[in-house]
Amino acid sequence: MLEIYPGELEVEAIFSRWYAWGAKRNFGAWVTFVGTVRAEGGIEALSFDIYEPLLRSWFDGWQQRAQEVGAVVRMAHSRGNVPVHTSSYMAAVFSPRRRVALELLEAFVEDFKANAPIWKYDVRNGERIYAKDRSQPLAGSGLLDL
Amino acid sequence: MVRVEFLGPIGKEAMEVEAKDLRELAQILKADEQLRGWLKECAVAVNDRLVDDLDTKLHDGDRVVLLPPVCGG
Numbered sequence: 001m002l003e004i005y006p007g008e009l010e011v012e013a014i015f016s017r018w019y020a021w022g023a024k025r026n027f028g029a030w031v032t033f034v035g036t037v038r039a040e041g042g043i044e045a046l047s048f049d050i051y052e053p054l055l056r057s058w059f060d061g062w063q064q065r066a067q068e069v070g071a072v073v074r075m076a077h078s079r080g081n082v083p084v085h086t087s088s089y090m091a092a093v094f095s096p097r098r099r100v101a102l103e104l105l106e107a108f109v110e111d112f113k114a115n116a117p118i119w120k121y122d123v124r125n126g127e128r129i130y131a132k133d134r135s136q137p138l139a140g141s142g143l144l145d146l
Numbered sequence: 147m148v149r150v151e152f153l154g155p156i157g158k159e160a161m162e163v164e165a166k167d168l169r170e171l172a173q174i175l176k177a178d179e180q181l182r183g184w185l186k187e188c189a190v191a192v193n194d195r196l197v198d199d200l201d202t203k204l205h206d207g208d209r210v211v212l213l214p215p216v217c218g219g
Contacts, residue, residue, distance in 0.1 A: 035219045049154045051213065053194040077218065089219040109219075118218030119154030130155035135215035138189035140198040144172040144212070145186035 002059045003076040008086035014076050018092055027094040029101040033109055035089035037082050045083045045123040054117040071095035148204045151211045156184055169200045188212040
């Protein structure tokens with residue numbers, strides 16, 4: 001349910017696959033979120049590093065939370081460079097009920113921004129520049145700063 | 147020996163150190179100029195579990211990772 005791809009996501013293919021997966025499972029609601037790289041600040045792309053072991057355990061925690069309300073979470077994310085006007089992130093919640101799906105997706109995406117172990121870089125003239133001003137410290141940061 | 151890895155933008159090669167707990171590891175890392183500035187911003191995971199206790203014991207073969215501020219999506 002967690003998919004990681006090199007470069008930009010093939011949104012239509014992933015969307016179709018997820019739709020086909022959910023169509024016969026009697027979910028009454030399917031809510032999706034697609035994040036697309038905007039052209040701003042002169043960037044040619046964004047670039048991402050992922051620490052997969054912790055991303056998977058973070059995601060598994062959400063899957064468990066979703067299961068408790070009869071829902072399923074799916075997510076796809078890019079690693080490496082993602083050019084402007086292409087997509088790096090997709091998330092979806094399948095649920096028997098609309099309200100559950102809408103609320104869960106919002107909570108999932110917000111928590112993703114704060115806690116998923118992913119690092120973002122602007123790419124300008126082929127150079128990766130850490131997007132420090134848009135990044136958030138994880139819980140417990142500074143532990144080793146004696 | 148404990149393996150220490152530096153993730154994302156830190157850009158430092160992994161290292162092997164002798165440390166019996168995170169407090170001792172912090173003292174070792176503090177002396178590294180390349181890490182100056184990063185320690186106050188990084189979260190810490192031991193064997194892929196985030197930790198928040200400096201007295202966390204370390205054992206031979208443990209893997210510690212430093213995670214700087216994140217931004218997915």
